[in-house]
Amino acid sequence: MTTTPFRTLDDTFTAAGQIQPSDVTEAAAAGYALVINNRPEGEDPGQPTGAEIEAAAQAAGLSYVAIPVDHSGMRRDQVDAMKAALEAATGPVLAFCRSGTRSTFLWAFARAELGDAPADLVAKADAQGYNVRPLFG
Template identity: 60%
Template structure:
């Protein structure tokens, strides 16, 4: 189930290679994989998603987020991926939450107002309240 955050990004729980043609048909131009391989038994590998994305004509970037949390290089990689995309991006992880959080951190790092990011996320069903201190910190640096 895609959760549209704004006209530039949506997030989703785990996708499969079979989902990629429909994602392309929906107008997305790139996929961001925020899930590490082997996180859960039976999940498709990043390589399988990459191959299917490329076969469907979609860009693919892997920025895995583990239980260790977010790092500045991950935030910067997400910001760069979103800036380089010439259309809407779909980011996914196990539930969509890490993808939403990384999008918000990338936006804050780029100068977007945390209040606006929080409001967009809330409309998509995500509560960024606990992430606010980190958004403020990356925005300040």
């Protein structure tokens, strides 16, 4: 059983707070194809390293991408990397950070650039407790 709630925004994307290597096994069993790590190394004491999550993803047959975002804000290269990862994904994506908010913001920016209506993105995020309205206002 997952130690972190997975919040499914749509059939292609789920956000989560910090996951553990055991959560990756569960994600693979649930049909996810890609894990995106939006958490910088060492943000909190005791958080698993990116290498540990990546090794768990590889062992479970999942792809892994690291796009760390710290609290200074998001940059163009991070949005571009998220967009590329979403486009390349061969199935549902599980992205995580401390709470799932940075992952959801990156997803919303990327999906908007890929043509999704901001109102639809706001509604999907709202349904899972994330507020992306400020991104589009």
